[in-house]
Amino acid sequence: MIKKTLAKWRSGHIGRLVGESLRKQGWLYGIAMAAMVVVAATTAGTAWMMENIVNAMTEPEMKSQVWLIAGAVIALFFCKAAASYVQSVFLARAGNRIVAVQQERLYAKLIKRGVGFFAKTESSSLLMRVTQGAQAARRLVDVIVTSFVRDALTLVGLVFVMVYQQPMLSVLFFVVGPVALISVRYLLKRVRAIMQSEMKALSEIIKVLQETSGGITIIKVFALEDQMTNRMNGAIRSVERRANSISKLQSVASPLMEFLAGLAVAGVLVVSTIGVAGSEPTSAGQLMSFITALLMAYEPAKRLSKMRVVIETAMVPIGMMFELLDQEDPMRESPDAKDLIAGPGKIRLKNVTFAYKDKQKVIKKMNVTFEAGKTTALVGQSGGGKSTIFGLIMRFYDPDWGKVVIDNQDLQGVTFASLRRKISYVGQETFLFSATVMENLRYARPGATDEEVMEAARAAHAHDFITKFSQGYDTEVGENGAFLSGGQKQRLAIARAILRKSEILLLDEATSALDAESEALVKEALDKLTENVTTIVIAHRLATVLEADKIVVVQDGEIVEEGNLNSLIEKDGVFRQLFDQQFKQPVS
Numbered sequence: 001m002i003k004k005t006l007a008k009w010r011s012g013h014i015g016r017l018v019g020e021s022l023r024k025q026g027w028l029y030g031i032a033m034a035a036m037v038v039v040a041a042t043t044a045g046t047a048w049m050m051e052n053i054v055n056a057m058t059e060p061e062m063k064s065q066v067w068l069i070a071g072a073v074i075a076l077f078f079c080k081a082a083a084s085y086v087q088s089v090f091l092a093r094a095g096n097r098i099v100a101v102q103q104e105r106l107y108a109k110l111i112k113r114g115v116g117f118f119a120k121t122e123s124s125s126l127l128m129r130v131t132q133g134a135q136a137a138r139r140l141v142d143v144i145v146t147s148f149v150r151d152a153l154t155l156v157g158l159v160f161v162m163v164y165q166q167p168m169l170s171v172l173f174f175v176v177g178p179v180a181l182i183s184v185r186y187l188l189k190r191v192r193a194i195m196q197s198e199m200k201a202l203s204e205i206i207k208v209l210q211e212t213s214g215g216i217t218i219i220k221v222f223a224l225e226d227q228m229t230n231r232m233n234g235a236i237r238s239v240e241r242r243a244n245s246i247s248k249l250q251s252v253a254s255p256l257m258e259f260l261a262g263l264a265v266a267g268v269l270v271v272s273t274i275g276v277a278g279s280e281p282t283s284a285g286q287l288m289s290f291i292t293a294l295l296m297a298y299e300p301a302k303r304l305s306k307m308r309v310v311i312e313t314a315m316v317p318i319g320m321m322f323e324l325l326d327q328e329d330p331m332r333e334s335p336d337a338k339d340l341i342a343g344p345g346k347i348r349l350k351n352v353t354f355a356y357k358d359k360q361k362v363i364k365k366m367n368v369t370f371e372a373g374k375t376t377a378l379v380g381q382s383g384g385g386k387s388t389i390f391g392l393i394m395r396f397y398d399p400d401w402g403k404v405v406i407d408n409q410d411l412q413g414v415t416f417a418s419l420r421r422k423i424s425y426v427g428q429e430t431f432l433f434s435a436t437v438m439e440n441l442r443y444a445r446p447g448a449t450d451e452e453v454m455e456a457a458r459a460a461h462a463h464d465f466i467t468k469f470s471q472g473y474d475t476e477v478g479e480n481g482a483f484l485s486g487g488q489k490q491r492l493a494i495a496r497a498i499l500r501k502s503e504i505l506l507l508d509e510a511t512s513a514l515d516a517e518s519e520a521l522v523k524e525a526l527d528k529l530t531e532n533v534t535t536i537v538i539a540h541r542l543a544t545v546l547e548a549d550k551i552v553v554v555q556d557g558e559i560v561e562e563g564n565l566n567s568l569i570e571k572d573g574v575f576r577q578l579f580d581q582q583f584k585q586p587v588s
């Protein structure tokens, strides 16, 4: 069994985790293990000493040695206590380091992942993997190190004492030992399956909490409280049931071993008094030493037998964690990526075909040029692929076919940082960090002075509402801007874009949350901003389309018409239809 298990470990996650942890936290584990050796030796030594202790008490001729023996006992117990202390402290340190290392590594991996990954991975699952996975990794390395070093050595030491003191009686141990091992083994079978469903249920708890916090207004409006409560209670009960099953399995191991130990002691008592044929006469001290060793062997043996249960319970979260660490992200920077060479900012999609993973094509053989320094309006029915074009230009996704180039440079060959520096983006939804207004704006350009930030805010017509807050620019915006209105958030997003001052500006229905009056004001600011900037605006109102140098009509992933306003109206095609349906409202 040991051999098979070892083989599995070497090849799997455990070997990797243990090997790596031992290498990286080598000296911490070195000290802890050295202390464990001392603990094992002193434990066996204690059992060994019982012979002298009992003999000193029972045999008159040994009385003279009492002081010596008492001194040795004190020394032994002192060493054991000191070593135990050192062992726990260093083991804990090494364990905490493992948690920290794994979490840092997970986040470093996560933050580099592409947008597509986050679109399809639920945040509750990420949370689980990062928190539970790292803790489980620590538990696993802990149990393996303590089992294989301290417990195994202690057991070896104690068995040695037993065999030395009472070779015949020791046979008992070798009968009871395997029985114990076999009986524990059958408990393990179900542990992993139970753990898997427990992790799922834990994820569900986090998810329900997140949805409660994020969707509370919808929950209230549609009176979904009972439904949410049922979901939550279901998950909570499921975790409870799984936890109970696992503790049942874990708890049965100890009493089982205890009972077996009792049997063994009874056996020793009977055998030693009746006497075994051919056995040498034994002193009370030797017998005492043997029984002490046998009883002491119970603790490490119990822990060793439970080791597999602990390993099994840790394996599920560890597996989930490694899954996250090992996934290769298709959206990687090419190893010889160069910085995007500054240019006027001409963008071209050449023969681009794109589908979100395994779905139908969203962009079909698209060829389009966005002229440098000009404003292009993208119009078309929703779902046509307009936002996807932005995603491709920002390289959130790579085309399946064809390429996207900026100033004649293929995006797949340039560094992410240089590409994203060149682009400002204002979307339909504005994300704000839970920080002050000032900090949120400054994310657009970390080096900006307060004065520059305020100037951008003024241009975006945000300054007035910001200064009306009692703390002005130092006002906390709450979780994702919870304390702000949609229009206010959007103006902050526009202020960010203004502050960023980049050569390419992508506006995805950026003024949709504004009322007519503030839209007119913001438009003024944007007009200034878009001067000599390559601007692509996904337009939803006539006013925006009117201002554009060129209009591109996107339908079902294809460009069906392009040109200036007059030519497209004259053409009397798709745009004309859209124009009549959507845009024909009084121009404000």
Ligand code: ADP
Pocket (backbone or CB within 6 Å): 119, 356, 357, 359, 362, 381, 382, 383, 384, 385, 386, 387, 388, 389
């Ligand atoms: P538009 O901006 O023109 O309204 P989009 O580019 O947002 O259109 O969407 C185009 C199509 O791609 C839609 O059918 C939409 O369902 C699909 N889509 C958008 N985002 C994703 C995504 N992350 N994963 C899968 N499909 C998506």
Ligand code: MG
Pocket (backbone or CB within 6 Å): 383, 386, 387, 388, 508
């Ligand atoms: Mg869109």
